[in-house]
Amino acid sequence: MTTATEPLKAKDYKSEIPPTWCPGCGDYGVLNAVLKAFADLQIDINNTVLVSGIGCSSRFPYFVKTYGMHTAHGRVLPVATGVKMARPELEVIAFGGDGDGFSIGGGHVPHVARKNTDITYIMMDNSIYGLTKGQMSPTTPLGMVTSTTPYGAPDNPLNPLAFCLTYGATFVAQGYSSKSKVVEDLVKRAIKHKGFSFVNIISPCPTFNKVNTFDFYKDRIGELPADHNTKDLNAALKYAFEGIDGKIATGVFYDVDKPSLLDRLNGIKDKAKASVDYDINKIIDDFIP
Ligand SMILES: Cc1ncc(C[n+]2csc(CCOP(=O)(O)OP(=O)(O)O)c2C)c(N)n1
Ligand code: SF4
Numbered sequence: 001m002t003t004a005t006e007p008l009k010a011k012d013y014k015s016e017i018p019p020t021w022c023p024g025c026g027d028y029g030v031l032n033a034v035l036k037a038f039a040d041l042q043i044d045i046n047n048t049v050l051v052s053g054i055g056c057s058s059r060f061p062y063f064v065k066t067y068g069m070h071t072a073h074g075r076v077l078p079v080a081t082g083v084k085m086a087r088p089e090l091e092v093i094a095f096g097g098d099g100d101g102f103s104i105g106g107g108h109v110p111h112v113a114r115k116n117t118d119i120t121y122i123m124m125d126n127s128i129y130g131l132t133k134g135q136m137s138p139t140t141p142l143g144m145v146t147s148t149t150p151y152g153a154p155d156n157p158l159n160p161l162a163f164c165l166t167y168g169a170t171f172v173a174q175g176y177s178s179k180s181k182v183v184e185d186l187v188k189r190a191i192k193h194k195g196f197s198f199v200n201i202i203s204p205c206p207t208f209n210k211v212n213t214f215d216f217y218k219d220r221i222g223e224l225p226a227d228h229n230t231k232d233l234n235a236a237l238k239y240a241f242e243g244i245d246g247k248i249a250t251g252v253f254y255d256v257d258k259p260s261l262l263d264r265l266n267g268i269k270d271k272a273k274a275s276v277d278y279d280i281n282k283i284i285d286d287f288i289p
Helices: 027-041 057-063 076-086 098-104 109-114 160-167 180-192 214-218 233-242 261-274 280-287
Strands: 048-052 067-070 091-097 120-125 171-176 197-202 221-223 248-255
Touching: 027 057, 027 120, 027 180, 048 057, 048 076, 057 067, 057 091, 057 120, 076 091, 076 098, 076 109, 076 120, 076 261, 091 098, 098 120, 098 160, 109 160, 120 180, 160 171, 160 197, 160 233, 160 248, 171 180, 180 197, 180 248, 233 248
Parallel strands: 048 067, 048 091, 091 120, 120 197, 171 197, 221 248
Antiparallel strands: 171 248
């Protein structure tokens, strides 16, 4: 006799650890949207790994029932890449903040993007270091007063979308944590995409960022036009830099199919196996004096 298994609901993906974020943190909205996306896709709890760096947002894996790895600050992408390369059958999703991703971890992003590494990267962008109490981050707006820039941030902010687009990410999207349904759809599309998917989610930190608040974003969030061609890199870059009608654009900026890192590595493995000269012992002998 076979028993039909009930489809999992969003609450079934919640771990027994309650989120430790401050009341009102934007990251709650991201978590809810991700749980709903998982339920909609019926993500397999036993074959999914969430990997994070360090930061408030990087606590994400604790709150979800899948496997999780909380790694060193800024090292989410190399660890996620290692997991995927070792166990390609697993769904690997990386989480973290703008500081973790684009400051200490910034050197990893171009390489994961250009290799089209088969992982999804969801970044919670609050334009600040939340966990360490509000220092300037790479996405802090020019001139913003933070705990490390009492006279205003002296540097231009980095544009995470343009950065990923430039280096070859094949799926690039942006959401806003208050627009839960949009975030849920973006997360679903990002997970289904083969190759490197980057989703930047604007996620306010009400405790330490008193400028980029929910009120600030209320009339500043726009949507990409329905007829935006997601295969057009130049159009995607234009929207990443200019926004839409004076507002910050949200939606899917870019979505193209290209061979992923795993596709390329499998191709190389096949070639190596087919080569008449392929004899591992002979290769090892060459290195032994
Ligand atoms: C090697 C190292 N350097 C610095 C730190 C301190 N540190 C922990 S989290 C963090 C920044 C977190 O900011 P972000 O990634 O934006 O995440 P948020 O807390 O805002 O979600 C820093 C600098 C650390 N843990 N390890
Ligand atoms: S400090 Fe900011 S980012 Fe961290 S949990 Fe609190 S509100 Fe969220």
